[in-house]
Amino acid sequence: xxxxxxxxxxxxxxxxxxxxxxxxxxxxxxxxxxxxxxxxxxxxxxxxxxxxxxxxxxxxxxxxxxxxxxxxxxxxxxxxxxxxxxxxxxxxxxxxxxxxxxxxxxxxxxxxxxxxxxxxxxxxxxxxxxxxxxxxxxxxxxxxxxxxxxxxxxxxxxxxxxxxxxxxxxxxxxxxxxxxxxxxxxxxxxxxxxxxxxxxxxxxxxxxxxxxxxxxxxxxxxxxxxxxxxxxxxxxxxxxxxxxxxxxxxxxxxxxxxxxxxxx
Amino acid sequence: xxxxxxxxxxxxxxxxxxxxxxxxxxxxxxxxxxxxxxxxxxxxxxxxxxxxxxxxxxxxxxxxxxxxxxxxxxxxxxxxxxxxxxxxxxxxxxxxxxxxxxxxxxxxxxxxxxxxxxxxxxxxxxxxxxxxxxxxxxxxxxxxxxxxxxxxxxxxxxxxxxxxxxxxxxxxxxxxxxxxxxxxxxxxxxxxxxxxxxxxxxxxxxxxxxxxxxxxxxxxxxxxxxxxxxxxxxxxxxxxxxxxxxxxxxxxxxxxxxxxxxxxxxxxxxxxxxxxxxxxxxxxxxxxxxxxxxxxxxxxxxxxxxxxxxxxxxxxxxxxxxxxxxxxxxxxxxxxxxxxxxxxxxxxxxxxxxxxxxxxxxxxxxxxxxxxxxxxxxxxxxxxxxxxxxxxxxxxxxxxxxxxxxxxxxxxxxxxxxxxxxxxxxxxxxxxxxxxxxxxxxxxxxxxxxxxxxxxxxxxxxxxxxxxxxxxxxxxxxxxxxxxxxxxxxxxxxxxxxxxxxxxxxxxxxxxxxxxxxxxxxxxxxxxxxxxxxxxxxxxxxxxxxxxxxxxxxxxxxxxxxxxxxxxxxxxxxxxxxxxxxxxxxxxxxxxxxxxxxxxxxxxxxxxxxxxxxxxxxxxxxxxxxxxxxxxxxxxxxxxxxxxxxxxxxxxxxxxxxxxxxxxxxxxxxxxxxxxxxxxxxxxxxxxxxxxxxxxxxxxxxxxxxxxxxxxx
Numbered sequence: 001x002x003x004x005x006x007x008x009x010x011x012x013x014x015x016x017x018x019x020x021x022x023x024x025x026x027x028x029x030x031x032x033x034x035x036x037x038x039x040x041x042x043x044x045x046x047x048x049x050x051x052x053x054x055x056x057x058x059x060x061x062x063x064x065x066x067x068x069x070x071x072x073x074x075x076x077x078x079x080x081x082x083x084x085x086x087x088x089x090x091x092x093x094x095x096x097x098x099x100x101x102x103x104x105x106x107x108x109x110x111x112x113x114x115x116x117x118x119x120x121x122x123x124x125x126x127x128x129x130x131x132x133x134x135x136x137x138x139x140x141x142x143x144x145x146x147x148x149x150x151x152x153x154x155x156x157x158x159x160x161x162x163x164x165x166x167x168x169x170x171x172x173x174x175x176x177x178x179x180x181x182x183x184x185x186x187x188x189x190x191x192x193x194x195x196x197x198x199x200x201x202x203x204x205x206x207x208x209x210x211x212x213x214x215x216x217x218x219x220x221x222x223x224x225x226x227x228x229x230x231x232x233x234x235x236x237x238x239x240x241x242x243x244x245x246x247x248x249x250x251x252x253x254x255x256x257x258x259x260x261x262x263x264x
Numbered sequence: 265x266x267x268x269x270x271x272x273x274x275x276x277x278x279x280x281x282x283x284x285x286x287x288x289x290x291x292x293x294x295x296x297x298x299x300x301x302x303x304x305x306x307x308x309x310x311x312x313x314x315x316x317x318x319x320x321x322x323x324x325x326x327x328x329x330x331x332x333x334x335x336x337x338x339x340x341x342x343x344x345x346x347x348x349x350x351x352x353x354x355x356x357x358x359x360x361x362x363x364x365x366x367x368x369x370x371x372x373x374x375x376x377x378x379x380x381x382x383x384x385x386x387x388x389x390x391x392x393x394x395x396x397x398x399x400x401x402x403x404x405x406x407x408x409x410x411x412x413x414x415x416x417x418x419x420x421x422x423x424x425x426x427x428x429x430x431x432x433x434x435x436x437x438x439x440x441x442x443x444x445x446x447x448x449x450x451x452x453x454x455x456x457x458x459x460x461x462x463x464x465x466x467x468x469x470x471x472x473x474x475x476x477x478x479x480x481x482x483x484x485x486x487x488x489x490x491x492x493x494x495x496x497x498x499x500x501x502x503x504x505x506x507x508x509x510x511x512x513x514x515x516x517x518x519x520x521x522x523x524x525x526x527x528x529x530x531x532x533x534x535x536x537x538x539x540x541x542x543x544x545x546x547x548x549x550x551x552x553x554x555x556x557x558x559x560x561x562x563x564x565x566x567x568x569x570x571x572x573x574x575x576x577x578x579x580x581x582x583x584x585x586x587x588x589x590x591x592x593x594x595x596x597x598x599x600x601x602x603x604x605x606x607x608x609x610x611x612x613x614x615x616x617x618x619x620x621x622x623x624x625x626x627x628x629x630x631x632x633x634x635x636x637x638x639x640x641x642x643x644x645x646x647x648x649x650x651x652x653x654x655x656x657x658x659x660x661x662x663x664x665x666x667x668x669x670x671x672x673x674x675x676x677x678x679x680x681x682x683x684x685x686x687x688x689x690x691x692x693x694x695x696x697x698x699x700x701x702x703x704x705x706x707x708x709x710x711x712x713x714x715x716x717x718x719x720x721x722x723x724x725x726x727x728x729x730x731x732x733x734x735x736x737x738x739x740x741x742x743x744x745x746x747x748x749x750x751x752x753x754x755x756x757x758x759x760x761x762x763x764x765x766x767x768x769x770x771x772x773x774x775x776x777x778x779x780x781x782x783x784x785x786x787x788x789x790x791x792x793x794x795x796x797x798x799x800x801x802x803x804x805x806x807x808x809x810x811x812x813x814x815x816x817x818x819x820x821x822x823x824x825x826x827x828x829x830x831x832x833x834x835x836x837x838x839x840x841x842x843x844x845x846x847x848x849x850x851x852x853x854x855x856x857x858x859x860x861x862x863x864x865x866x867x868x869x870x871x872x873x874x875x876x877x878x879x880x881x882x883x884x885x886x887x888x889x890x891x892x893x894x895x896x897x898x899x900x901x902x903x904x905x906x907x908x909x910x911x912x913x914x915x916x917x918x919x920x921x922x923x924x925x926x927x928x929x930x931x932x933x934x935x936x937x938x939x940x941x942x943x944x945x946x947x948x949x950x951x952x953x954x955x956x957x958x959x960x961x962x963x964x965x966x967x968x969x970x971x972x973x974x975x976x977x
Contacts, residue, residue, distance in 0.1 A: 072539035077597040080661040088770035120820035120843035124863030124892040138422035161593035162613035162657040171497045171524030176653035178685030199926040207924035211884040218873030222832035237877035242456040257621040258647040263508040
C-alpha cells in the first residue's frame with residue numbers, strides 16, 4: 001500500500017473495504033491479496049512479475065477471481081445466457097474495483113456512457129429522431145437490459161418474473177388480452193418496433209404502417225412451411241388513404257379485450 | 265398513495281426493531297458479497313471533497329447527454345467524479361453535493377410545433393435543473409448515507425428523483441420516481457383526411473406517464489436477506505382515436521387512464537457454495553379509456569361517399585372500457601458450485617396474469633350494417649370479457665471445467681404460455697320503431713411452447729486468445745384459435761425449428777488492444793412468421809485500440825442477412841452497420857479533450873405480398889441508408905488557476921435516405937464559469953433541426969438557451 005496509495009485509498013472507501021477489515025473473510029489487513037494472490041515477494045522486490053495482475057489475464061480468469069466471492073448471488077443467475085460472459089467481457093470491464101464508491105455507476109448518463117463505449121452501433125441508433133429517452137439521460141440501458149444476463153433475448157429485463165421488461169413502463173400493453181396479436185407474444189415488441197431508435201414514427205421498423213402489417217398479412221401462404229397471419233383480414237383498397245395505416249381502424253394492435261379484429 | 269404509505273409503514277415497522285439493536289459491528293457475512301457500505305472507514309481515509317463535485321461540469325438540460333459520444337476508455341471515471349463519494353469521516357460536513365437552478369429561453373419553433381413536441385418537447389421558463397447531494401451521518405445512527413439525485417423539474421418532458429438510503433448491514437432503501445410527458449401528433453402517421461385538407465393524427469395522444477419504484481433490502485450482505493419492493497406505472501391524458509362502426513370509422517377524442525402496481529417480497533440465501541432466492545409477487549391493473557362525442561354535431565368519418573344515396577354520420581358517442589386485472593407470480597433462482605469444476609444455474613418462474621373487462625358503448629347517427637344491408641339510428645353494445653394467461657418458464661444450466669483450458673457451458677430453457685380468453689357481446693341496433701338484437705360469444709386461445717438447448721465450448725488457446733464454438737437448437741409450437749370459427753383465419757398452428765451455430769474469438773494481445781469477432785449462422789425448418797429469422801447469418805466484430813495513453817480508438821461492425829426462400833415468402837433482408845469512435849485527451853485533458861464517433865448503417869428488405877384490394881403481386885421494399893456522427897470538444901481555460909472556465913461544444917447529426925429520408929441535427933455548446941468556490945454560472949445553447957423529405961410540413965427548427973447557477977457545498 002505504500003507504493004499504491006491511491007489504489008489502497010480507493011479500496012478503503014469502497015465496499016471491498018470489508019475484506020480488509022473483516023477477519024472472517026480471510027484477508028484481514030491484506031485486501032490486495034484477495035484478488036492479486038500472495039504479494040509478499042512483489043512487495044519486497046517491487047517486481048511486477050511476482051504478483052498476479054488481472055489486467056494481464058483473459059476475461060475468464062478475471063471473472064474467476066470475482067466469482068470466487070460473487071458467484072452465489074442473484075445477479076449471477078442469468079450468467080449462462082449472458083452475451084457478455086459468452087463474449088469474454090470481464091466483470092472489470094464495467095466494475096472499477098480500485099476506485100472508490102460506486103463500484104458500478106448509478107447515474108443514467110454514466111451508465112449509458114459506459115455501455116456506449118463498446119456498443120457504438122446501438123448508441124448511434126439512439127441519435128435517430130424517434131428513440132427511447134436514453135441519450136437525454138432520462139432512461140438508462142439497464143432499465144431494459146440486464147448486463148449480467150437474463151433468460152430473455154438480448155439480455156432484456158423481465159417484469160413480474162417472466163414477462164417482457166417493456167411492461168414495466170408500458171403496462172397498458174401487457175394484457176392478457178382476450179384477443180391477442182400473436183407476434184407480440186411470440187416475437188416481442190421488436191417484431192414491429194426498433195427500440196433503440198428509428199427514423200420512423202413510433203419507432204416502427206417500416207416507414208409506412210401498412211407495410212409493417214402486410215409483410216406478414218400477405219395473403220400468400222408459404223409452402224411447405226406454414227406461417228401465421230398470412231390471410232388478410234379484408235379486401236381493403238390500399239389506394240384509399242384510410243387503408244394506408246392499418247392501425248387507424250385496427251387500433252388495438254397490441255391486443256384487444258373485446259374485438260377479435262382488434263378494432264376496439 | 266396508499267401503496268406508498270403502506271411501504272413506508274412496512275419500512276418503519278421492520279426497521280425499528282433492527283435499529284433498536286444497534287450492533288456496534290454488524291455480524292459479518294461469510295462472503296464479501298453484497299456491496300454494502302462500510303461503516304468502519306479509517307479516520308485517515310481521505311475525504312471526498314466537495315471540490316470534486318464542484319469540478320464536474322453540470323448537465324444543464326435534460327438533453328445534456330443527447331449528443332455526447334462515449335469516452336471509450338474512461339467512462340466509469342467520469343461517473344466516479346460526478347457521483348459524490350461516501351461514506352465520509354466524522355470531520356467532514358454532513359451534507360455535500362450540488363443543486364442547479366436556471367431558466368430556459370426558446371426562440372420559438374419554426375415549422376411544425378406538433379412534431380417538435382413529439383420529439384423534443386423542451387419548453388421555456390424557470391427550471392430546477394437538477395441536484396445530487398449526499399447526507400452522511402458520522403455517527404451512523406439511522407443511516408450511513410442518504411443520496412438524492414433529481415433531474416429537470418418544471419414542466420419538462422421528463423423529470424426524475426432518486427433516493428438511496430443505507431445503513432451497512434441493516435438496510436438498503438431505494439426510491440425512484442420518473443414523470444414523462446408523452447406527446448405524439450404526426451399527421452403523416454395517421455391522417456386519412458389529409459387529402460381533404462384536414463390535418464389530424466387520428467392516433468395522437470397527450471399524456472403523462474409516471475413511474476415509481478421502491479425497494480427495501482434488509483440485512484444486506486448477510487447470508488439471508490429479506491427484501492420488499494413496489495413498482496408503479498400509470499398514464500393519464502387525452503388523445504384522438506377512432507370509433508369503428510361497421511361501414512365507417514370516425515375520429516373522436518378520447519381520454520386515457522391506466523395504472524399498474526407490482527408488489528413483491530422475497531428472501532435471499534447466500535452461502536459459500538450455493539444461493540437461493542425465493543420471491544412472491546403480484547400486480548394489479550386498471551384502465552379506463554373512453555371515447556366520446558358530444559351530441560349536437562355530425563361527424564362524417566373517414567368515408568364520405570354516400571351508401572345507397574345516404575350519407576353516414578355519427579352524432580353522439582360514449583364508449584367506456586372498464587378494464588381490471590391482477591396477477592400473482594413466483595420466482596425461484598438458484599446458483600451453486602458443488603465442486604471446483606462445476607457451477608450450476610437455475611431459474612423457475614411462474615406468472616398468471618388475468619384481466620376482465622366491461623365495455624359499454626352507446627352511439628347514434630346515421631349508421632349502416634353492411635352484412636344485413638341495414639341502416640340504423642342508434643346502437644348499444646355491452647361486452648363482458650375475461651382472459652387468463654398462465655406462463656411458466658424454467659432454465660437450468662451448468663458450467664463445467666473438465667480441463668484447465670476448456671470450459672463447457674450447457675443450458676436448457678423452456679417457456680410455456682397459454683392465453684385463454686372469452687368475450688360475450690350483446691348489441692341492439694335501433695331503427696325507426698324497431699330493435700335488432702345481435703349477440704356473440706367468442707372464445708380465443710393462444711398457446712406458445714418454446715424450448716432451447718445450447719452448448720458452448722470455450723477453449724483458452726493462450727492467455728491472449730479465447731475461442732468459442734456453440735450450437736443451439738430451438739424448437740417450439742404455437743397455436744392460435746377462435747371458437748366458434750369465423751372468417752378465413754379462425755385457427756393457425758405453426759412450428760419452430762432452428763439449428764444455430766456460433767463461432768467466436770477474443771484476442772487480447774496486449775492491454776492496449778482487444779479484438780472480438782463472432783459469426784452466427786442458422787438454418788430453419790419452421791418459423792412462426794414470414795419475417796422471422798429463417799436462414800440467417802450474423803457477424804459482429806469489435807476492436808479497441810489504445811495507441812497512446814491519451815488516445816483510444818474503437819470500432820464496431822454488425823451484419824445480418826436473413827433469407828426465407830420458401831415459395832410464397834421470398835424474404836430477403838440484409839443490414840450492416842459500422843461505427844468508429846475515438847477519444848483524445850492530451851495531457852490528461854488538462855487543456856482540452858475531444859471525442860467523436862461516426863456510424864453508417866444500411867438496410868435493405870424485400871418481401872412480396874398480394875395487394876388485398878386487387879390481389880396483384882406487390883413487393884414491400886424498405887431501404888434505409890444513414891449516416892450518424894457525434895462530436896464533443898471540452899476546453900479548459902489554460903491560464904486560470906483558481907476558477908477555471910470550461911467550454912464544451914459539439915453535437916450530433918443523423919441523415920438518412922431511402923424509404924424515409926430524414927435529417928436531424930443537434931449542435932450544442934456549453935460554458936461553465938466558476939464565480940466562487942461554491943457557485944458556478946453556466947449557460948448552454950442548443951439547436952434542433954428536423955426534416956423529412958416526403959413530409960416537409962413536419963419539419964421544425966428551434967434554438968434553446970439555458971442559463972443557471974450551480975450551488976455546491
